[in-house]
Amino acid sequence: MTTVRRFRVGVLVATAAVVGIPGQAHADPAGPTEFVTEIVSITPAIPSIDLTIEGGDSFVRIAVDPGTEVVVLGYDDEPATLIDADGRVFQNLRSFATYYNDERYGTDDIPDIVDNDAPPEWHEVGSGGTWAWHDHRAHWMGTEPPTGMEPGDRLPEQSIPLVVDGRTVSVTVVSTLIADPSPWPSLLGAAAGAALAALAALRRHVTAAAGVVAVTALAVGGVQFLSLPSETDPRPMWWLPPAVAVAAAGMAWWWRRTPLFRDALVALAAAQVLLWVFTRRLTFVKPVLPTDAPFWLDRLLSASVAAGSLVLLGVAMSSMVRAARQPASAASMAASRSS
Numbered sequence: 001m002t003t004v005r006r007f008r009v010g011v012l013v014a015t016a017a018v019v020g021i022p023g024q025a026h027a028d029p030a031g032p033t034e035f036v037t038e039i040v041s042i043t044p045a046i047p048s049i050d051l052t053i054e055g056g057d058s059f060v061r062i063a064v065d066p067g068t069e070v071v072v073l074g075y076d077d078e079p080a081t082l083i084d085a086d087g088r089v090f091q092n093l094r095s096f097a098t099y100y101n102d103e104r105y106g107t108d109d110i111p112d113i114v115d116n117d118a119p120p121e122w123h124e125v126g127s128g129g130t131w132a133w134h135d136h137r138a139h140w141m142g143t144e145p146p147t148g149m150e151p152g153d154r155l156p157e158q159s160i161p162l163v164v165d166g167r168t169v170s171v172t173v174v175s176t177l178i179a180d181p182s183p184w185p186s187l188l189g190a191a192a193g194a195a196l197a198a199l200a201a202l203r204r205h206v207t208a209a210a211g212v213v214a215v216t217a218l219a220v221g222g223v224q225f226l227s228l229p230s231e232t233d234p235r236p237m238w239w240l241p242p243a244v245a246v247a248a249a250g251m252a253w254w255w256r257r258t259p260l261f262r263d264a265l266v267a268l269a270a271a272q273v274l275l276w277v278f279t280r281r282l283t284f285v286k287p288v289l290p291t292d293a294p295f296w297l298d299r300l301l302s303a304s305v306a307a308g309s310l311v312l313l314g315v316a317m318s319s320m321v322r323a324a325r326q327p328a329s330a331a332s333m334a335a336s337r338s339s
Contacts, residue, residue: 028103028134029233030055032286034145037138040157040172046164054132056288057139057175058104059232060160061132071163072133075100078116079163081131089126094118101133105141132231135160138173151179178287185300186284193304197311207252207262210269210312214245217273217305220298221280227292234290241276245269260323263316270313277306 037057042049048065064070064083074080074097081098082090091098096114100106113121137158140146146155153176160171193213200209221239228234245268252265283302289295 029235030058030228030290031104032282032290033057033139033288034178034286035140035155035175036178036288037173037175040174041170043170043172044167046167046169049162049164049169051171053138053173054228054232055290058134058290059132060135060138060171060173061130061229061231064129066129069165072131073161073163074098074116075137076116077161079120081133082120082122083129083131087127087129088124089129089131090122091125092120093123094121101135104134104139105143106136126231130229130231132229139175145177149177151177153177181285181287181295181299183284185296186303189300189303190307193306193308194311196304197308197315201311201315206266206312206315207249207256209308210252210266211246211249213273213305213308213312214242214249214269216301217276218242218246220293220301220305221276223293224289224291224298228290235279237276237279241272241279245272245276248272260320263319263323267313267316267320270309270316273305273309274313277302277309 033056035057037053039051039053042051046068048068049070050063052061053059054061062070062072062083064087066087067085068083069085070083071079072081074092074095076096078095078097079092080095080101081092084090093113094115096110096116099110099114137160140155155175155177157172157174160173162169162171197209197213200206218239221242225234225236225238248265248269252262252269255261255265280302283289284299287295289298291298
């Protein structure tokens with residue numbers, strides 16, 4: 001394969017990396033938000049059920065002990081979700097809440113079958129006695145906080161009604177507005193990432209730097225993915241592009257003595273990390289993140305790998321362009337000498 005053809009292959013690989021991986025099939029997982037929702041009380045207290053808020057204010061999750069039956073009521077007190085004594089989970093296809101709770105901000109795509117006054121039509125959707133859903137009584141439905149609301153202010157308390165073994169149970173929740181995050185972790189992370197990547201390029205350690213950037217992104221994304229229960233459908237995109245970047249960096253190290261292949265693979269690794277950063281861009285501006293990691297650390301590392309990847313992508317692409325031009329320059333010189 002000629003140098004020019006190798007360069008073209010490298011460009012195609014890098015372009016495919018920028019296009020990225022097809023979107024995941026799961027709908028509306030937890031994302032960065034401005035609110036934290038807490039469960040204030042469960043009345044009466046029922047030891048056989050456990051409720052938590054996941055993703056700051058995104059999901060209500062319930063875990064039910066075997067032998068206990070729970071019905072979650074919808075917005076007209078219609079039966080919406082059933083967890084039976086065997087742990088099987090059913091949704092009522094006639095309930096408005098079944099469809100409206102599928103997305104964080106609701107949906108207008110409500111089928112004609114919906115009739116909250118009709119007898120339930122149960123459809124099995126899960127097992128294991130656990131379920132999570134976007135209950136819109138447990139979070140603010142706007143994309144921006146209410147006008148005039150200040151950090152620390154609370155929305156009015158809301159109640160989520162359940163029926164547990166025939167007993168009516170009320171789950172009271174309240175959402176609190178959180179102050180905007182400090183920009184310093186992101187700024188410091190970006191400065192450090194760019195500086196370290198530039199230093200690595202000067203010392204011809206671009207391949208190793210690409211590996212460090214990719215592994216760091218994979219660690220951050222992996223922690224985020226593992227922070228949320230499977231019932232909330234955490235995104236594979238939180239870890240998949242960094243995993244591709246790790247593989248590309250490893251292959252670049254293997255082919256480090258073949259500059260054009262090495263540079264194309266470094267570009268691929270950097271582009272995948274940048275794709276990952278783009279999908280998580282709200283991380284830098286929203287105060288509450290869907291991860292168990294310290295929020296400041298998530299932002300610092302995300303910004304560092306973003307800046308480092310930009311530098312590495314630029315270095316790799318510049319090197320590929322120079323390599324592609326060298327044969328043409330040599331041919332021109334030979335032609336001029338012969339004439």
